[in-house]
Amino acid sequence: MNANNNGENKGVRTIIVAGQSSERTHEVLRALRGFTNVIWPTSLESALAQTGSKDAGCLVIADDLREEPIDEFLQEARELQRNLPIFVITDPDDVAEAVSAMRHGATAVIEIPPSYAALCEEVTRAMQ
Amino acid sequence: MKDMPQTVYVVDDDDAVRNSLRMLLKSAGVHAEASASAQEFLSSYEVSQPGCLVLDVRMPGMSGLEMQHELNLRGATIPVIFITGHGDIPMAVEAMQHGAFDFLQKPFRDQELLDRVQRALARDTEYRARLRHTDRIRERLASLSPREREVLDLVTQGKANKMVAGDLGVSQRTVEIHRAHVMQKMEAGSLAELVRMMMAVSP
Numbered sequence: 302m303n304a305n306n307n308g309e310n311k312g313v314r315t316i317i318v319a320g321q322s323s324e325r326t327h328e329v330l331r332a333l334r335g336f337t338n339v340i341w342p343t344s345l346e347s348a349l350a351q352t353g354s355k356d357a358g359c360l361v362i363a364d365d366l367r368e369e370p371i372d373e374f375l376q377e378a379r380e381l382q383r384n385l386p387i388f389v390i391t392d393p394d395d396v397a398e399a400v401s402a403m404r405h406g407a408t409a410v411i412e413i414p415p416s417y418a419a420l421c422e423e424v425t426r427a428m429q
Numbered sequence: 430m431k432d433m434p435q436t437v438y439v440v441d442d443d444d445a446v447r448n449s450l451r452m453l454l455k456s457a458g459v460h461a462e463a464s465a466s467a468q469e470f471l472s473s474y475e476v477s478q479p480g481c482l483v484l485d486v487r488m489p490g491m492s493g494l495e496m497q498h499e500l501n502l503r504g505a506t507i508p509v510i511f512i513t514g515h516g517d518i519p520m521a522v523e524a525m526q527h528g529a530f531d532f533l534q535k536p537f538r539d540q541e542l543l544d545r546v547q548r549a550l551a552r553d554t555e556y557r558a559r560l561r562h563t564d565r566i567r568e569r570l571a572s573l574s575p576r577e578r579e580v581l582d583l584v585t586q587g588k589a590n591k592m593v594a595g596d597l598g599v600s601q602r603t604v605e606i607h608r609a610h611v612m613q614k615m616e617a618g619s620l621a622e623l624v625r626m627m628m629a630v631s632p
Contacts, residue, residue, distance in 0.1 A: 391518070393517070396534055399518045399522060400525060403525035409526070411518075
Protein backbone atom coordinates (compact mmCIF):
# COMPACT_ATOMS: atom_id res chain seq x y z
CA MET A 302 0.00 0.00 0.00
CA ASN A 303 2.29 2.72 -1.20
CA ALA A 304 1.49 6.37 -1.47
CA ASN A 305 1.41 7.40 -5.14
CA ASN A 306 2.87 10.58 -6.52
CA ASN A 307 -0.23 12.61 -5.73
CA GLY A 308 0.13 11.88 -2.10
CA GLU A 309 -2.94 9.67 -2.27
CA ASN A 310 -3.04 6.25 -0.77
CA LYS A 311 -4.93 3.44 -2.40
CA GLY A 312 -6.59 0.63 -0.59
CA VAL A 313 -5.68 1.96 2.82
CA ARG A 314 -7.39 0.93 5.97
CA THR A 315 -9.17 3.10 8.49
CA ILE A 316 -7.51 5.87 10.44
CA ILE A 317 -9.19 6.25 13.77
CA VAL A 318 -8.89 9.70 15.28
CA ALA A 319 -9.86 9.63 18.92
CA GLY A 320 -11.18 12.96 20.16
CA GLN A 321 -12.46 15.97 18.31
CA SER A 322 -8.99 17.47 18.04
CA SER A 323 -8.09 21.07 17.42
CA GLU A 324 -8.99 22.69 14.15
CA ARG A 325 -5.37 22.68 13.15
CA THR A 326 -4.93 18.96 13.80
CA HIS A 327 -8.18 18.28 12.03
CA GLU A 328 -7.00 20.27 9.04
CA VAL A 329 -3.72 18.36 8.93
CA LEU A 330 -5.46 15.02 9.07
CA ARG A 331 -7.90 16.03 6.33
CA ALA A 332 -4.88 16.82 4.21
CA LEU A 333 -3.99 13.15 4.23
CA ARG A 334 -5.95 12.63 1.03
CA GLY A 335 -6.67 9.11 0.03
CA PHE A 336 -7.21 7.92 3.56
CA THR A 337 -10.83 7.77 2.56
CA ASN A 338 -11.92 6.04 5.67
CA VAL A 339 -11.13 8.43 8.49
CA ILE A 340 -13.41 8.04 11.47
CA TRP A 341 -13.71 10.38 14.42
CA PRO A 342 -15.01 8.62 17.50
CA THR A 343 -15.84 11.21 20.15
CA SER A 344 -14.91 9.15 23.17
CA LEU A 345 -12.05 6.87 24.08
CA GLU A 346 -14.51 4.10 24.69
CA SER A 347 -15.88 4.16 21.16
CA ALA A 348 -12.34 4.62 19.80
CA LEU A 349 -11.38 1.43 21.58
CA ALA A 350 -14.26 -0.45 20.00
CA GLN A 351 -13.09 0.72 16.56
CA THR A 352 -9.49 -0.16 17.36
CA GLY A 353 -10.43 -3.81 17.67
CA SER A 354 -11.79 -3.91 14.12
CA LYS A 355 -9.91 -5.69 11.35
CA ASP A 356 -9.88 -2.56 9.19
CA ALA A 357 -8.08 -0.44 11.75
CA GLY A 358 -4.91 0.78 10.05
CA CYS A 359 -3.77 3.50 12.37
CA LEU A 360 -4.92 5.29 15.50
CA VAL A 361 -4.34 8.97 16.16
CA ILE A 362 -5.15 10.31 19.60
CA ALA A 363 -5.86 13.98 19.27
CA ASP A 364 -4.79 16.83 21.44
CA ASP A 365 -8.07 17.49 23.21
CA LEU A 366 -7.88 14.35 25.29
CA ARG A 367 -5.08 15.36 27.58
CA GLU A 368 -7.31 15.22 30.62
CA GLU A 369 -8.35 11.66 29.85
CA PRO A 370 -6.52 8.59 31.19
CA ILE A 371 -4.52 8.12 28.00
CA ASP A 372 -2.02 5.62 29.40
CA GLU A 373 -4.67 3.11 30.34
CA PHE A 374 -6.37 3.59 26.98
CA LEU A 375 -3.09 3.04 25.13
CA GLN A 376 -2.45 -0.15 27.02
CA GLU A 377 -5.89 -1.48 26.18
CA ALA A 378 -5.56 -0.46 22.52
CA ARG A 379 -2.16 -2.18 22.39
CA GLU A 380 -3.64 -5.34 23.84
CA LEU A 381 -6.31 -5.32 21.13
CA GLN A 382 -3.90 -4.73 18.27
CA ARG A 383 -0.29 -5.48 18.98
CA ASN A 384 1.07 -3.99 15.76
CA LEU A 385 -1.30 -1.06 15.24
CA PRO A 386 0.55 2.23 14.78
CA ILE A 387 -0.68 4.61 17.48
CA PHE A 388 0.16 8.32 17.44
CA VAL A 389 -0.45 10.71 20.28
CA ILE A 390 -0.62 14.43 19.58
CA THR A 391 0.37 16.41 22.61
CA ASP A 392 1.54 19.62 24.22
CA PRO A 393 5.21 20.26 23.40
CA ASP A 394 6.01 21.10 27.03
CA ASP A 395 4.85 17.84 28.42
CA VAL A 396 7.84 15.56 27.96
CA ALA A 397 6.83 13.40 30.93
CA GLU A 398 3.45 12.72 29.35
CA ALA A 399 5.10 11.86 26.03
CA VAL A 400 7.46 9.41 27.76
CA SER A 401 4.58 7.84 29.61
CA ALA A 402 2.60 7.47 26.36
CA MET A 403 5.59 5.77 24.73
CA ARG A 404 5.94 3.42 27.70
CA HIS A 405 2.30 2.49 27.40
CA GLY A 406 2.39 1.60 23.73
CA ALA A 407 2.40 4.74 21.57
CA THR A 408 4.38 4.36 18.34
CA ALA A 409 5.31 8.05 18.38
CA VAL A 410 4.25 11.29 20.02
CA ILE A 411 3.83 14.36 17.85
CA GLU A 412 3.84 17.91 19.18
CA ILE A 413 1.02 20.44 18.76
CA PRO A 414 0.62 21.99 16.29
CA PRO A 415 1.40 18.96 14.20
CA SER A 416 3.07 19.85 10.93
CA TYR A 417 1.64 18.44 7.72
CA ALA A 418 5.00 17.00 6.88
CA ALA A 419 5.56 15.28 10.20
CA LEU A 420 2.13 13.79 10.50
CA CYS A 421 1.80 12.80 6.83
CA GLU A 422 5.16 11.12 6.97
CA GLU A 423 4.42 9.21 10.16
CA VAL A 424 0.91 8.12 9.13
CA THR A 425 1.87 7.23 5.56
CA ARG A 426 4.79 5.18 6.79
CA ALA A 427 2.61 3.48 9.35
CA MET A 428 -0.07 2.62 6.81
CA GLN A 429 2.33 1.05 4.35
CA MET B 430 26.78 -20.27 38.03
CA LYS B 431 26.53 -17.51 40.58
CA ASP B 432 24.85 -14.35 39.30
CA MET B 433 27.03 -11.29 38.93
CA PRO B 434 25.96 -8.44 41.25
CA GLN B 435 23.87 -5.69 39.70
CA THR B 436 25.52 -2.35 39.15
CA VAL B 437 23.98 1.01 38.36
CA TYR B 438 26.24 2.69 35.82
CA VAL B 439 26.07 6.49 35.87
CA VAL B 440 27.39 8.25 32.78
CA ASP B 441 27.43 12.05 33.04
CA ASP B 442 30.07 14.60 32.16
CA ASP B 443 29.11 16.84 35.08
CA ASP B 444 31.27 15.98 38.12
CA ALA B 445 28.73 17.32 40.62
CA VAL B 446 25.83 15.35 39.13
CA ARG B 447 27.93 12.21 38.88
CA ASN B 448 29.07 12.41 42.48
CA SER B 449 25.66 13.23 43.89
CA LEU B 450 24.07 10.36 41.98
CA ARG B 451 26.72 7.99 43.19
CA MET B 452 26.14 9.11 46.79
CA LEU B 453 22.38 8.84 46.39
CA LEU B 454 22.58 5.32 44.98
CA LYS B 455 25.08 4.27 47.63
CA SER B 456 22.77 5.59 50.38
CA ALA B 457 20.01 3.43 48.90
CA GLY B 458 22.27 0.39 49.13
CA VAL B 459 22.80 0.13 45.39
CA HIS B 460 26.22 -0.56 43.93
CA ALA B 461 27.10 2.23 41.51
CA GLU B 462 29.93 3.04 39.14
CA ALA B 463 30.35 6.35 37.39
CA SER B 464 31.94 7.38 34.09
CA ALA B 465 32.56 10.89 32.84
CA SER B 466 31.99 10.07 29.18
CA ALA B 467 30.30 7.61 26.86
CA GLN B 468 33.68 6.48 25.54
CA GLU B 469 34.98 5.78 29.03
CA PHE B 470 31.94 3.65 29.82
CA LEU B 471 31.94 1.77 26.52
CA SER B 472 35.62 0.90 26.80
CA SER B 473 35.01 -1.20 29.90
CA TYR B 474 31.39 -2.38 29.68
CA GLU B 475 30.57 -5.96 28.70
CA VAL B 476 26.96 -6.72 27.75
CA SER B 477 26.88 -9.64 30.17
CA GLN B 478 27.23 -7.25 33.13
CA PRO B 479 23.82 -6.91 34.78
CA GLY B 480 22.32 -3.70 36.13
CA CYS B 481 21.01 -0.51 34.60
CA LEU B 482 22.30 2.72 33.17
CA VAL B 483 21.61 6.30 34.22
CA LEU B 484 22.70 8.21 31.15
CA ASP B 485 22.97 11.92 30.48
CA VAL B 486 21.62 12.89 27.05
CA ARG B 487 23.92 15.81 26.31
CA MET B 488 27.60 15.18 26.70
CA PRO B 489 30.61 16.42 24.76
CA GLY B 490 31.95 13.85 22.31
CA MET B 491 29.51 10.97 22.05
CA SER B 492 26.02 11.93 23.24
CA GLY B 493 23.82 9.72 25.37
CA LEU B 494 21.59 8.92 22.39
CA GLU B 495 24.63 7.94 20.29
CA MET B 496 25.83 5.74 23.11
CA GLN B 497 22.41 4.05 23.21
CA HIS B 498 22.74 3.27 19.48
CA GLU B 499 26.19 1.82 20.09
CA LEU B 500 24.89 -0.36 22.91
CA ASN B 501 22.04 -1.57 20.69
CA LEU B 502 24.56 -2.51 18.00
CA ARG B 503 26.46 -4.53 20.58
CA GLY B 504 23.26 -6.35 21.50
CA ALA B 505 23.16 -4.88 25.01
CA THR B 506 19.88 -5.28 26.82
CA ILE B 507 20.74 -3.21 29.89
CA PRO B 508 17.81 -0.85 30.71
CA VAL B 509 18.69 2.80 30.09
CA ILE B 510 17.26 5.68 32.10
CA PHE B 511 18.03 8.95 30.35
CA ILE B 512 18.40 12.12 32.36
CA THR B 513 18.47 15.57 30.83
CA GLY B 514 18.12 19.21 31.71
CA HIS B 515 16.89 20.22 28.28
CA GLY B 516 14.63 17.48 27.01
CA ASP B 517 12.02 17.88 24.32
CA ILE B 518 9.45 15.53 22.84
CA PRO B 519 11.33 14.49 19.67
CA MET B 520 14.39 13.64 21.79
CA ALA B 521 12.31 11.65 24.29
CA VAL B 522 10.44 9.84 21.51
CA GLU B 523 13.69 8.91 19.77
CA ALA B 524 15.16 7.55 23.00
CA MET B 525 12.04 5.53 23.78
CA GLN B 526 11.72 4.21 20.21
CA HIS B 527 15.26 2.90 20.52
CA GLY B 528 14.38 1.03 23.65
CA ALA B 529 15.07 3.41 26.54
CA PHE B 530 13.57 2.26 29.81
CA ASP B 531 12.74 5.81 30.90
CA PHE B 532 13.50 9.45 30.23
CA LEU B 533 13.69 11.79 33.18
CA GLN B 534 13.97 15.56 33.13
CA LYS B 535 16.12 17.45 35.61
CA PRO B 536 15.44 18.57 38.23
CA PHE B 537 13.95 15.40 39.61
CA ARG B 538 13.37 14.25 43.16
CA ASP B 539 15.83 11.69 44.53
CA GLN B 540 13.03 9.26 45.18
CA GLU B 541 11.80 9.56 41.58
CA LEU B 542 15.15 8.39 40.30
CA LEU B 543 15.52 5.65 42.91
CA ASP B 544 12.07 4.27 42.03
CA ARG B 545 12.98 4.12 38.38
CA VAL B 546 16.35 2.55 39.11
CA GLN B 547 14.66 -0.17 41.18
CA ARG B 548 12.19 -0.86 38.39
CA ALA B 549 14.97 -0.95 35.80
CA LEU B 550 17.00 -3.39 37.91
CA ALA B 551 13.96 -5.63 38.34
CA ARG B 552 13.40 -5.58 34.58
CA ASP B 553 17.03 -6.49 33.94
CA THR B 554 16.84 -9.41 36.38
CA GLU B 555 13.65 -10.68 34.78
CA TYR B 556 15.01 -10.33 31.25
CA ARG B 557 18.28 -12.10 32.02
CA ALA B 558 16.43 -14.95 33.73
CA ARG B 559 14.24 -15.35 30.64
CA LEU B 560 17.32 -15.29 28.44
CA ARG B 561 18.99 -18.02 30.50
CA HIS B 562 15.82 -20.09 30.23
CA THR B 563 15.67 -19.80 26.42
CA ASP B 564 19.43 -20.43 26.16
CA ARG B 565 18.96 -23.70 28.04
CA ILE B 566 16.12 -24.71 25.71
CA ARG B 567 18.28 -23.95 22.66
CA GLU B 568 21.13 -26.02 24.07
CA ARG B 569 18.78 -28.97 24.54
CA LEU B 570 17.40 -28.50 21.02
CA ALA B 571 20.92 -28.59 19.64
CA SER B 572 21.47 -31.97 21.29
CA LEU B 573 18.66 -33.61 19.26
CA SER B 574 19.41 -35.73 16.20
CA PRO B 575 17.88 -34.53 12.89
CA ARG B 576 15.24 -37.28 13.12
CA GLU B 577 14.40 -36.38 16.73
CA ARG B 578 14.02 -32.77 15.70
CA GLU B 579 11.57 -33.77 12.97
CA VAL B 580 9.55 -35.77 15.48
CA LEU B 581 9.59 -32.83 17.89
CA ASP B 582 8.31 -30.42 15.23
CA LEU B 583 5.49 -32.75 14.24
CA VAL B 584 4.33 -33.66 17.74
CA THR B 585 4.34 -30.02 18.85
CA GLN B 586 2.10 -29.30 15.85
CA GLY B 587 -0.38 -31.57 17.58
CA LYS B 588 0.14 -34.68 15.46
CA ALA B 589 -0.40 -38.10 17.00
CA ASN B 590 2.35 -40.75 16.77
CA LYS B 591 0.47 -42.56 14.02
CA MET B 592 0.36 -39.42 11.85
CA VAL B 593 4.01 -38.67 12.55
CA ALA B 594 4.89 -42.22 11.50
CA GLY B 595 2.96 -41.71 8.24
CA ASP B 596 4.63 -38.34 7.56
CA LEU B 597 8.12 -39.68 8.15
CA GLY B 598 7.58 -43.08 6.56
CA VAL B 599 8.65 -45.02 9.65
CA SER B 600 6.87 -47.35 12.04
CA GLN B 601 4.83 -46.08 14.95
CA ARG B 602 7.15 -47.89 17.33
CA THR B 603 10.13 -45.98 15.92
CA VAL B 604 8.28 -42.71 16.46
CA GLU B 605 7.55 -43.71 20.06
CA ILE B 606 11.24 -44.33 20.68
CA HIS B 607 12.30 -41.03 19.10
CA ARG B 608 9.60 -39.25 21.03
CA ALA B 609 10.81 -40.72 24.33
CA HIS B 610 14.34 -39.53 23.50
CA VAL B 611 13.04 -36.06 22.67
CA MET B 612 11.20 -35.80 25.99
CA GLN B 613 14.28 -36.99 27.85
CA LYS B 614 16.76 -34.72 26.07
CA MET B 615 14.44 -31.72 26.30
CA GLU B 616 13.76 -32.49 29.98
CA ALA B 617 10.07 -32.10 29.29
CA GLY B 618 7.54 -33.73 31.60
CA SER B 619 4.63 -33.44 29.18
CA LEU B 620 3.70 -32.49 25.64
CA ALA B 621 2.28 -29.21 26.97
CA GLU B 622 5.64 -28.39 28.52
CA LEU B 623 7.38 -29.19 25.25
CA VAL B 624 5.01 -26.88 23.38
CA ARG B 625 5.68 -24.09 25.91
CA MET B 626 9.43 -24.54 25.41
CA MET B 627 9.09 -24.27 21.64
CA MET B 628 6.94 -21.16 22.02
CA ALA B 629 9.55 -19.58 24.29
CA VAL B 630 12.23 -19.90 21.59
CA SER B 631 10.08 -19.20 18.54
CA PRO B 632 10.93 -15.87 16.89
